[in-house]
Amino acid sequence: MKKKFDYAKAGVNIDIADEAKQKIKSMVKATYTPGVLSEIGKFGGFFSLEHLKYKNPVFISSVDGVGTKLKVASMMNKFDTVGIDLINHCADDILVHGARPLFFLDYIAMAKTTPKVVGEIVKGLVTACKAEKCALIGGETAQMPDVYKGNDFDFVGLVVGVVEKKDIIDGGNIKAGDKIIGLKSTGLHTNGYTLARKLFFDKAGLKANTYVKKLKTTVGKALLAPHKSYTKPVFKLIEKVDVKGLAHITGGGFTDNIPRILPEGVSVVIEKKSWKPLPVFTLMAELGNLDDAEMYRTFNMGIGMCIFVAEKDLKKAMKVLKANKESPIVIGEVVKSRNGAKKVEIV
Incomplete structure (x- = not known):
């Protein structure tokens, strides 16, 4: 049978x-x-x-x-x-x-x-x-x-x-002189994990349950920190201020995501000293001997959302965001482009 x-x-x-x-x-x-x-x-x-x-x-x-x-x-x-x-x-x-x-x-x-x-x-x-x-x-x-x-x-x-x-917010009204506000991330969010896993588990030989003093937690817990939602504070801001553009810092980091919402003729300067990257990012940079160009194109570096506002609205925008439990940071500004290219310069 x-x-x-x-x-x-x-x-x-x-x-x-x-x-x-x-x-x-x-x-x-x-x-x-x-x-x-x-x-x-x-x-x-x-x-x-x-x-x-x-x-x-x-x-x-x-x-x-x-x-x-x-x-x-x-x-x-x-x-x-x-x-x-x-x-x-x-x-x-x-x-x-x-x-x-x-x-x-x-x-x-x-x-x-x-x-x-x-x-x-x-x-x-x-x-x-x-x-x-x-x-x-x-x-x-x-x-x-x-x-x-x-x-x-x-x-x-x-x-x-x-x-x-x-x-609809599409960035079309962004112009030179506008300011960029950064909202903090909780960690890697959902991008850069192939590199992160290679660095922590393959190169450093750590385990998911390994406690790392610099992280103040285990590798696994640091990497699993949930992606943050920015909807509540940003919608509160939109009600009170003219938000000219928004950029979600995901795969491609700052250098690939910000140009997606820039109009022709402008570029962006991001001041990396304006905030302190989360320990998980500085540790990965050390483990892989990664330069800034690689880090800021792969990871969010502790900033998950960028908000573009006119300079005249900056003070009010910061106040609204703080009132909605955010710790906003002015991380850069919009400048005129050279040769019309939409570029992000990390200084």
């Missing part, structure tokens, strides 16, 4: 996947806002626009992942913060254009679906979604044993937000 073969023996267990879905249903429902018309299990997520009080709404979307920070989460067997990373990264990306998040969809791919791990991941998503008033209306969990091995997995999300057309 021939031996029976099935999907589970091939490496994909539908029953376990269903168990994971049931585990997260009630959690996800806690994120629902008035626009949600569907529950988990439909072929698509439904979101009504009827409750939105906009005259000319523009939807702004962004998709991103957590990158190899997931490797650190696996090493620590701690998965309840990567969802926070994903939501906050995506929310900050659309915040740059003045958009408030409406709804979110996620994608988790792993070798084998583990309901406990999926539950922890979604717990983080739910925590951040509730804080952002953003509904988690759908997602996909894929078992791919031929693609992912062991504890490896990938985690990606899509956010859709809305902004009044006249209120």
